[in-house]
Amino acid sequence: MTKWNNRFRPPKDEWWSKGIDFxxxxxxxxxxxxPGGIVYLSRQDAERIAEHQEMSLVSWLEKFCRTTYDGRFVLESKPSDGRCIYLTSEKVCTIYEVKPAQxxxxPFWGENLVTDRAWQKTKTICPGIDHPDAIMIDGDMIKLKLEADKAAEKGFRMV
Ligand code: SF4
Structure with missing residues (x-):
């Protein structure tokens, strides 16, 4: 019988590794x-969106971002309703092609995939999960999205 030591332990077979229809x-x-949603930004997110808006990084951060209590940049919200500044009243994202990694x-965020209960809750928010037009997102792609979300959540603090 093979005994795995910590170094060579095989990856845990996560429930989502067989793929999810989305x-x-x-x-x-x-x-x-x-309202009140927080979108953490990676430096790459900020640079990409600033370039798309033909602004310098510093100007874009000053105009469209705020910082959390620990100094990470997040997207600003509309003062009127607390929703994302880039979401129109028709629910269209105006920076869709360069939107933040998060x-x-x-819906493949760590907090959503961590338990079945969390995933069931996510399904009540996102009608794209198990939708009749959904395609299967395989485990490798889900893993990439989880890693992108985790990296973005670390954020960045300095220009
Ligand atoms: S809730 Fe789901 S289907 Fe709706 S915009 Fe977000 S990811 Fe897409």
Missing amino acids: TCLPECGRCCDE CSAF
Whole structure:
């Protein structure tokens, strides 16, 4: 019988590793429509969006971001309703093609996949999960999205 030591322990067979049926539905926007939602930004996110808006990184951070209590940059919210500044009243993301990694990774966030209960709750938010038009997102892709979400959540603090 093979005994694995810690160094060579095989990866845990996560429940999602066989894949999950999902498609992001056009004009849904439910995951972006949360008052008080926080979107952490990686430096790459900030640089990409600033470039898309033809602004310097510093100017973009000053105009469209705020910082958390520990200094990480997050997207600003609309003062009127606390929703994302880039979400229109028609629920359209105006920076869709360059959106932050955390937005691209949803619903495959660590906190959503950690337990079946958390995933069931996520399904009540996201109608794209198990939708009839969904395609199977395989375990490797889900892992990449989890890692992107985790990296973005670390954020960055300095310009
Ligand atoms: S809630 Fe789901 S289907 Fe709707 S926009 Fe977000 S990821 Fe797409």
